Amino acid sequence: xxxxxxxxKYLVTxxxxxxxxxxxxxxxxxxxxxxKQDSKKFLKIMFSYNNKELIINETVPNRFSPKSPDKxxxxxxxxxxxxxxxxxxxxxxxxxxxxxxxxxxGPGTRLTVL
Amino acid sequence: xxxxxxxxxxxxxxxxxxxSLNCTYSDRGSQSFFWYRQYSGKSPELxxxxxSNGDKEDGRFTAQLNKASQYVSLLIRDSQPSDSATYxxxxxxxxSGYSTLTFGKxxxxxxxx
Numbered sequence: 001x002x003x004x005x006x007x008x009k010y011l012v013t014x015x016x017x018x019x020x021x022x023x024x025x026x027x028x029x030x031x032x033x034x035x036k037q038d039s040k041k042f043l044k045i046m047f048s049y050n051n052k053e054l055i056i057n058e059t060v061p062n063r064f065s066p067k068s069p070d071k072x073x074x075x076x077x078x079x080x081x082x083x084x085x086x087x088x089x090x091x092x093x094x095x096x097x098x099x100x101x102x103x104x105x106g107p108g109t110r111l112t113v114l
Numbered sequence: 115x116x117x118x119x120x121x122x123x124x125x126x127x128x129x130x131x132x133x134s135l136n137c138t139y140s141d142r143g144s145q146s147f148f149w150y151r152q153y154s155g156k157s158p159e160l161x162x163x164x165x166s167n168g169d170k171e172d173g174r175f176t177a178q179l180n181k182a183s184q185y186v187s188l189l190i191r192d193s194q195p196s197d198s199a200t201y202x203x204x205x206x207x208x209x210s211g212y213s214t215l216t217f218g219k220x221x222x223x224x225x226x227x
Contacts (some may be wrong), residue, residue, distance in 0.1 A: 031212075041200060043158065043217040057210050090157055102148070103215060105157035
């Protein structure tokens with residue numbers, strides 16, 4: 001199936017730990033994104049990569065470090081996890097970063113920090 | 115800070131009625147507008163997009179755009195219980211020379227049988 005996939009689907013961890021979320025798209029898209037959706041369902045962009053290059057970093061704490069080994073993958077590493085990091089993290093991709101192209105979302109990773 | 119505003123709802127309509135979802139945005143330079151549907155526990159999926167002023171119809175869905183009023187809406191005709199979801203309005207804006215989507219907080223729609 002052509003899609004955006006994420007692993008893991010659920011992640012439960014203790015405060016202070018370091019964790020990673022992986023994202024892969026097989027749609028041939030050039031641009032990938034990480035979004036955070038909080039408990040109030042507000043979906044907010046965190047990062048955007050175009051052809052492995054960071055193009056958008058939306059005032060996210062530097063504990064969050066995205067890495068794009070190739071244009072089909074965008075991983076998110078989080079250091080020193082805090083309670084406020086609990087949220088659903090969505091990866092998305094689009095054909096180009098230009099206006100008007102649909103963004104396709106992955107299934108999400110629900111992160112719970114205890 | 116560019117903003118996209120939606121009434122959080124819930125908007126409750128009976129089955130078969132027309133549901134009207136509204137969205138306003140702050141950036142007059144916004145070029146394209148999207149409606150995503152998100153079922154509980156699922157990821158957002160695109161319903162419709164619109165670029166030009168006026169109406170755009172796709173099946174039971176009609177998107178309406180008024181750039182002068184900075185207003186975009188989604189009408190759902192013959193609402194079905196399966197339409198019950200949160201509807202996210204998203205506006206395409208320029209950020210560091212690239213386009214990004216800014217989402218509203220979503221309107222929850224409940225369609226009762």
